[in-house]
Amino acid sequence: MAESVWRSNYVAGSKLLDAEKPAEKPAEAEAEKPAEAATPPTEKRKDGGAEPDAKRLKPTPPDPAVVRKQVEYYLSDENLKYDKFFHDKISANAEGWLDMSFILSCNKMKAMRAGKDDVVAALKESKIELNEGSAAVRRPGNAPLPKLESRPSHPAKKNSIHAHDGGVVAIFRNIPEEQQWTHVKAVVQEKLPAKVNLWHVSHVSDKNECSLACAPFDGDVAFFEGLTIELGGATLKCEVCFADVLQKVLKEMPKHIRDKRERESRKRQKERNRPIKLGTCHFNNVTMLRGRVKEILNSRSDNEQLKPDGSDFKLIKSLLDYHPSGPGKSAGLVGIKVGKSQQGDSRCFYMIKEGGKEEDFSAKKCLDAVEQKPPYVQPEEKPAGDKRGQAAKAAPKGAAAKPEETKPDKKEEEKPAEPAEKAKETTEEAEGKKEEDKAEKVEEKKSD
Structure with a gap:
C-alpha cells in the first residue's frame, strides 16, 4: 500500500517537473528577443553596424549665390584672358561649350563641396547658358573669348613686408x-x-x-x-x-x-620685437597679436557675434582703425561677427552696420598695417632724483655701506665689456668702408 502511494507521488512529481521545464525555456527566449530588438542599430559599431547619428550628418550644402558668382567668374573676360586651360577648352568646342566636370575639378569648387546639381540650381538665375543634357556651360550669347595674355606678377606677396628692412x-x-x-x-x-x-x-x-x-x-x-x-x-x-x-x-x-x-x-x-598695445590689450609682439586674432576667428561658430562689452570686440574694433581704407571703413559700426568667407571655406570678420547691413573686411590688411607702424608700449618715465638717496631709504638699517662696497665690483665688470663691443663695431665699420672704397675705385676705373 505504501509502495503504491510512493510510486504515484513520484510519477506525479516528475510530470510536474516536465511540465515546468518547457515553460521556462520560452520565457527566457521571449525575454531575450525583445532585448535584442530594443537595442538600437547605431550601437552595433563593433559588428559593422551603423555609426551614431552625429557621424551621419550630411555637410551643409553650398550657398547657391556663392556657387553662381564663382562659375560666372570662371567664364568672365577677367579670368579667361589669363586662364589658358579654360581658354583652350572653350576654343576647342565649336559652339563654345565647357564641360561642367572641368569647373567642378577646380579647388574652390571642391572647397565648397559643390556638385553638378548645385551648379545647375545656382545658374537658374544667371545669364550663363546651361546645357543640362550634356552637363556643359557657356558664356552668355556664346560671346567671343578675350585675347589670351600672360598673367601679371604680384611682387608684393607674403613676407614682402620686411623685404627691405636692411635697406631699399x-x-x-x-x-x-x-x-x-x-x-x-x-x-x-x-x-x-x-x-x-x-x-x-x-x-x-x-x-x-x-x-x-x-x-x-x-x-x-x-x-x-x-x-x-x-x-x-x-x-x-x-x-x-x-x-x-x-x-x-x-x-x-x-x-x-x-x-x-x-x-x-x-x-x-x-x-621691432617689442611689446605693443592695441585697444586695452597688451601683446609681446605683433606675432602674438596675429595669433590672438586667428584664435578669435577659430573659436567662434558661423554668424556668432562678438559681445560688445567683451575684450575680443574691443580688440577687433581697434584693429579696424588700421585698415588701409581709413576710419570711413567702420563708419556706422554697431557690431562684429564671425562668418564664412565668400571665397571657399575660409572665415573672416563681418561688420554689422546701422540698418542691419553687413560688410566683410580683411583682418590681414589691418595686421599688415599694424606691423608697418606698431603701437609700441612706451616705457614709463622714472621720476628724477638722487638714486643713492632712494637706495638708502629703501635699504634697511645697517645696510648703508653695502652699495658702496659693491660699486667697484660693478665698474670692474662693466668697463671691460664696453671697449670690446665698441672695438667690434668700429672694426666692422672700418672693414665695410674699406671694401666700399675699393668697389667705388674699381667702378670708376671701369667707367673711365
Whole structure:
C-alpha cells in the first residue's frame, strides 16, 4: 500500500517537473528577443553596424549665390584672358561649350563641396547658358573669348613686408643712352634725406637698367615708390624690387653690401620685437597679436557675434582703425561677427552696420598695417632724483655701506665689456668702408 502511494507521488512529481521545464525555456527566449530588438542599430559599431547619428550628418550644402558668382567668374573676360586651360577648352568646342566636370575639378569648387546639381540650381538665375543634357556651360550669347595674355606678377606677396628692412633695393629702367651710373647716383643722392647715403649703384646694363641699394631710414619704401628723377631729358620712375627681381639684383651686388643689409635687417627685427598695445590689450609682439586674432576667428561658430562689452570686440574694433581704407571703413559700426568667407571655406570678420547691413573686411590688411607702424608700449618715465638717496631709504638699517662696497665690483665688470663691443663695431665699420672704397675705385676705373 505504501509502495503504491510512493510510486504515484513520484510519477506525479516528475510530470510536474516536465511540465515546468518547457515553460521556462520560452520565457527566457521571449525575454531575450525583445532585448535584442530594443537595442538600437547605431550601437552595433563593433559588428559593422551603423555609426551614431552625429557621424551621419550630411555637410551643409553650398550657398547657391556663392556657387553662381564663382562659375560666372570662371567664364568672365577677367579670368579667361589669363586662364589658358579654360581658354583652350572653350576654343576647342565649336559652339563654345565647357564641360561642367572641368569647373567642378577646380579647388574652390571642391572647397565648397559643390556638385553638378548645385551648379545647375545656382545658374537658374544667371545669364550663363546651361546645357543640362550634356552637363556643359557657356558664356552668355556664346560671346567671343578675350585675347589670351600672360598673367601679371604680384611682387608684393607674403613676407614682402620686411623685404627691405636692411635697406631699399630699387631699379631704374629705360635710362637714356650715354647716361652713366654716376649720373643716377648724383641725382638720387640730392633727393635723399640728410645723412642718408647710397650704399651701391650698379653700372647701366645693356637693357638700360641701373639698380641701387640705400641705407635704411623711416619711410624709405614709400619714398622710393614715389621717387622720380630727370635724367638725359627723360623722366624715370623708380621701381622698388620684390620677389624674383629683388633676388636677381642682390646676386649682382658686391658681397659686403649684402652683408651690410643683413646686419641692418637684424637690427630692425630686434627693435621691432617689442611689446605693443592695441585697444586695452597688451601683446609681446605683433606675432602674438596675429595669433590672438586667428584664435578669435577659430573659436567662434558661423554668424556668432562678438559681445560688445567683451575684450575680443574691443580688440577687433581697434584693429579696424588700421585698415588701409581709413576710419570711413567702420563708419556706422554697431557690431562684429564671425562668418564664412565668400571665397571657399575660409572665415573672416563681418561688420554689422546701422540698418542691419553687413560688410566683410580683411583682418590681414589691418595686421599688415599694424606691423608697418606698431603701437609700441612706451616705457614709463622714472621720476628724477638722487638714486643713492632712494637706495638708502629703501635699504634697511645697517645696510648703508653695502652699495658702496659693491660699486667697484660693478665698474670692474662693466668697463671691460664696453671697449670690446665698441672695438667690434668700429672694426666692422672700418672693414665695410674699406671694401666700399675699393668697389667705388674699381667702378670708376671701369667707367673711365
